[in-house]
Amino acid sequence: xxxxxxxxxxxxxxxxxxxxxxxxxxxxxxxxxxxxxxxxxxxxxxxxxxxxxxxxxxxxxxxxxxxxxxxxxxxxxxxxxxxxxxxxxxxxxxxxxxxxxxxxxxxxxxxxxxxxxxxxxxxxxxxxxxxxxxxxxxxxxxxxxxxxxxxxxxxxxxxxxxxxxxxxxxxxxxxxxxxxxxxxxxxxxxxxxxxxxxxxxxxxxxxxxxxxxxxxxxxxxxxxxxxxxxxxxxxxxxxxxxxxxxxxxxxxxxxxxxxxxxxxxxxxxxxxxxxxxxxxxxxxxxxxxxxxxxxxxxxxxxxxxxxxxxxxxxxxxxxxxxxxxx
Amino acid sequence: xxxxxxxxxxxxxxxxxxxxxxxxxxxxxxxxxxxxxxxxxxxxxxxxxxxxxxxxxxxxxxxxxxxxxxxxxxxxxxxxxxxxxxxxxxxxxxxxxxxxxxxxxxxxxxxxxxxxxxxxxxxxxxxxxxxxxxxxxxxxxxxxxxxxxxxxxxxxxxxxxxxxxxxxxxxxxxxxxxxxxxxxxxxxxxxxxxxxxxxxxxxxxxxxxxxxxxxxxxxxxxxxxxxxxxxxxxxxxxxxxxxxxxxxxxxxxxxxxxxxxxxxxxxxxxxxxxxxxxxxxxxxxxxxxxxxxxxxxxxxxxxxxxxxxxxxxxxxxxxxxxxxxxxxxxxxxxxxxxxxxxxxxxxxxxxxxxxxxxxxxxxxxxxxxxxxxxxxxxxxxxxxxxxxxxxxxxxxxxxxxxxxxxxxxxxxxxxxxxxxxxxxxxxxxxxxxxxxxxxxxxxxxxxxxxxxxxxxxxxxxxxxxxxxxxxxxxxxxxxxxxxxxxxx
Numbered sequence: 001x002x003x004x005x006x007x008x009x010x011x012x013x014x015x016x017x018x019x020x021x022x023x024x025x026x027x028x029x030x031x032x033x034x035x036x037x038x039x040x041x042x043x044x045x046x047x048x049x050x051x052x053x054x055x056x057x058x059x060x061x062x063x064x065x066x067x068x069x070x071x072x073x074x075x076x077x078x079x080x081x082x083x084x085x086x087x088x089x090x091x092x093x094x095x096x097x098x099x100x101x102x103x104x105x106x107x108x109x110x111x112x113x114x115x116x117x118x119x120x121x122x123x124x125x126x127x128x129x130x131x132x133x134x135x136x137x138x139x140x141x142x143x144x145x146x147x148x149x150x151x152x153x154x155x156x157x158x159x160x161x162x163x164x165x166x167x168x169x170x171x172x173x174x175x176x177x178x179x180x181x182x183x184x185x186x187x188x189x190x191x192x193x194x195x196x197x198x199x200x201x202x203x204x205x206x207x208x209x210x211x212x213x214x215x216x217x218x219x220x221x222x223x224x225x226x227x228x229x230x231x232x233x234x235x236x237x238x239x240x241x242x243x244x245x246x247x248x249x250x251x252x253x254x255x256x257x258x259x260x261x262x263x264x265x266x267x268x269x270x271x272x273x274x275x276x277x278x279x280x281x282x283x284x285x286x287x288x289x290x291x292x293x294x295x296x297x298x299x300x301x302x303x304x305x306x307x308x309x310x311x312x313x314x315x316x317x318x319x320x321x322x323x324x325x326x
Numbered sequence: 327x328x329x330x331x332x333x334x335x336x337x338x339x340x341x342x343x344x345x346x347x348x349x350x351x352x353x354x355x356x357x358x359x360x361x362x363x364x365x366x367x368x369x370x371x372x373x374x375x376x377x378x379x380x381x382x383x384x385x386x387x388x389x390x391x392x393x394x395x396x397x398x399x400x401x402x403x404x405x406x407x408x409x410x411x412x413x414x415x416x417x418x419x420x421x422x423x424x425x426x427x428x429x430x431x432x433x434x435x436x437x438x439x440x441x442x443x444x445x446x447x448x449x450x451x452x453x454x455x456x457x458x459x460x461x462x463x464x465x466x467x468x469x470x471x472x473x474x475x476x477x478x479x480x481x482x483x484x485x486x487x488x489x490x491x492x493x494x495x496x497x498x499x500x501x502x503x504x505x506x507x508x509x510x511x512x513x514x515x516x517x518x519x520x521x522x523x524x525x526x527x528x529x530x531x532x533x534x535x536x537x538x539x540x541x542x543x544x545x546x547x548x549x550x551x552x553x554x555x556x557x558x559x560x561x562x563x564x565x566x567x568x569x570x571x572x573x574x575x576x577x578x579x580x581x582x583x584x585x586x587x588x589x590x591x592x593x594x595x596x597x598x599x600x601x602x603x604x605x606x607x608x609x610x611x612x613x614x615x616x617x618x619x620x621x622x623x624x625x626x627x628x629x630x631x632x633x634x635x636x637x638x639x640x641x642x643x644x645x646x647x648x649x650x651x652x653x654x655x656x657x658x659x660x661x662x663x664x665x666x667x668x669x670x671x672x673x674x675x676x677x678x679x680x681x682x683x684x685x686x687x688x689x690x691x692x693x694x695x696x697x698x699x700x701x702x703x704x705x706x707x708x709x710x711x712x713x714x715x716x717x718x719x720x721x722x723x724x725x726x727x728x729x730x731x732x733x734x735x736x737x738x739x740x741x742x743x744x745x746x747x748x749x750x751x752x753x754x755x756x757x758x759x760x761x762x763x764x765x766x767x768x769x770x771x772x773x774x775x776x777x778x779x780x781x782x783x784x785x786x787x788x789x790x791x792x793x794x795x796x797x798x799x800x801x802x803x804x805x806x807x808x809x810x811x812x813x814x
């Protein structure tokens with residue numbers, strides 16, 4: 001029987017979810033601007049490889065993180081420029097890139113496989129980490145984890161509270177109207193695709209330098225990109241909800257390990273796979289929450305209304321349809 | 327600001343949308359640009375507002391020749407345009423829409439812009455809630471928002487493209503008052519319209535466009551017959567109402583309620599008889615759209631009973647009703663009626679219900695060519711539907727109607743059409759009623775004059791209910807106007 005220690009469990013969730021949170025937030029930013037970057041899964045691997053290789057060669061963790069972010073930015077930049085300026089299909093370009101970057105990561109990273117490299121040391125925050133329970137859950141990690149926590153709040157503030165964030169939301173809704181207001185929608189979309197890509201690349205770096213240190217084949221980050229893509233939808237294109245989705249996903253995965261101990265007769269695969277149907281189920285709920293009949297039904301019930309509101313969230317209207325000049 | 331357009335040409339491939347247009351606008355006046363659909367009004371205004379580039383010609387502001395590449399540069403010179411379909415962001419709040427394009431950076435500036443918004447709306451007499459989401463607004467309110475935004479940007483020349491399409495009488499009054507006020511403050515207003523009455527009511531000067539050229543210019547007071555001649559070359563003949571004899575009941579609604587639209591439909595009881603032409607009046611979204619969608623089977627009522635030709639309907643969908651002879655034409659032609667991206671031939675091929683492996687292109691092509699001819703559509707069988715003008719899209723939709731429908735449901739069938747097209751559409755529709763089948767037509771329209779002209783009977787919708795049901799011969803526009811505003 002495995003003992004359940006809540007604070008250790010939650011601390012594990014917070015730490016384990018970090019790369020997924022970063023990738024999901026990065027993609028949320030990109031998609032808010034109306035661009036779908038489907039190359040996430042490969043980008044994360046290439047970012048992880050580049051980060052590990054760079055910090056292995058230079059001995060500097062910072063160089064590793066910057067390298068990972070740069071890889072993400074370049075790949076996202078390719079998706080954005082091909083779709084916005086060259087009129088290519090975002091889904092096609094993103095899909096090809098996800099396959100290409102994955103293979104590129106394995107090929108280029110061959111020389112670095114199973115090497116002992118630098119990794120981010122834990123840095124509990126003085127004083128704060130001494131707070132019972134909360135200190136252990138939130139403040140006894142390393143810098144990437146703290147960064148991801150702050151980044152959630154920053155994203156929300158930027159998107160919903162600043163004039164620049166207003167432009168970001170607007171360009172994903174109606175690029176033509178943005179153009180009419182004297183802002184070049186194409187520049188904005190490229191900018192935010194690249195910004196979002198940076199954080200996707202950073203997610204890769206967090207994998208190879210912190211969450212699953214080292215490089216190999218498989219690295220352990222495979223599949224994360226697809227989950228992050230699903231989380232963006234799960235979160236209804238809202239950064240905080242997407243991040244909560246990432247934590248929920250990590251929680252379910254960690255719980256799977258406990259459940260295996262508690263129910264040894266149930267095949268282990270059941271618990272490994274369980275988070276996925278749960279995600280699909282939530283998507284069904286989200287779809288229902290947007291239905292007119294459900295909305296009018298919930299209108300009279302205060303508590304139901306807030307639940308429905310929580311699950312509602314629509315895709316940016318111009319997602320995947322970049323601006324074309326007349 | 328003095329505006330002078332000198333010899334403007336705009337070619338789209340072989341099509342000459344503007345062919346040497348010269349217009350002068352005096353500051354402090356409202357200048358009307360009149361013309362039928364496809365006369366080149368919109369193109370000219372898009373050039374002036376920087377949305378498209380002219381092929382040839384010059385634009386002079388206060389005597390100085392200017393060039394600009396996009397709407398933002400035009401706005402900096404003081405030229406702003408209000409589009410037919412306002413270019414705004416449905417999911418954002420009014421305040422967010424107002425701020426966008428005026429401000430940047432990280433600092434939260436909503437407080438400052440809220441104050442500016444409120445003082446502006448006081449000065450111009452609009453009452454909009456800055457926190458409301460734009461999606462729930464009517465077209466008239468969205469126009470008000472755009473006008474305020476333009477004013478905040480310091481616009482000196484305001485261009486409005488068909489601003490009275492789809493707005494209520496009250497909103498029209500508000501709009502016209504605001505425009506007169508702006509003109510009296512020295513701003514120039516350019517009003518693009520195909521509606522004579524609007525232009526006559528508001529403008530100081532009118533320039534008439536036809537086939538991409540200026541065919542005339544007139545100062546107020548206007549001579550209507552003269553203006554019509556400039557617009558059309560000859561005077562269009564309005565359709566004459568043919569007396570119809572209502573027969574047995576075709577459509578019967580008993581206490582029908584449903585959701586949808588802005589107000590839904592509230593316990594509506596209406597019987598419509600054979601051979602009747604019934605007009606649905608009321609503010610946009612007061613239940614007319616829901617009524618038509620229930621009658622066509624696109625929507626199911628929540629409560630109540632719908633009978634078609636004496637048969638009770640229980641959840642039959644659009645396709646089942648279509649087989650029973652019900653036809654529906656929606657208002658948004660490109661969204662609900664036609665498939666943009668497909669050409670005219672492909673539309674006919676899709677309609678043929680031929681389930682073989684291969685499309686019979688030859689047959690579809692011939693049918694398309696025949697209908698293009700019959701319905702006088704300006705286009706070729708290979709023209710994509712989105713390239714047709716609004717009037718021609720409507721003609722194409724009409725050409726899809728079955729030969730002998732029992733019930734024709736039309737939502738704003740003449741929205742955005744010029745007088746000549748409106749007349750043509752109604753002449754064509756009246757033939758259905760006069761035919762053997764005795765088709766009955768139910769149509770919604772925001773133009774009371776149109777309803778008075780062609781309908782036998784009118785139903786006035788207010789807030790989701792029918793508050794008036796009367797013969798058009800026994801009422802007048804004033805009485806109907808009051809009913810539309812909720813006063814019976």
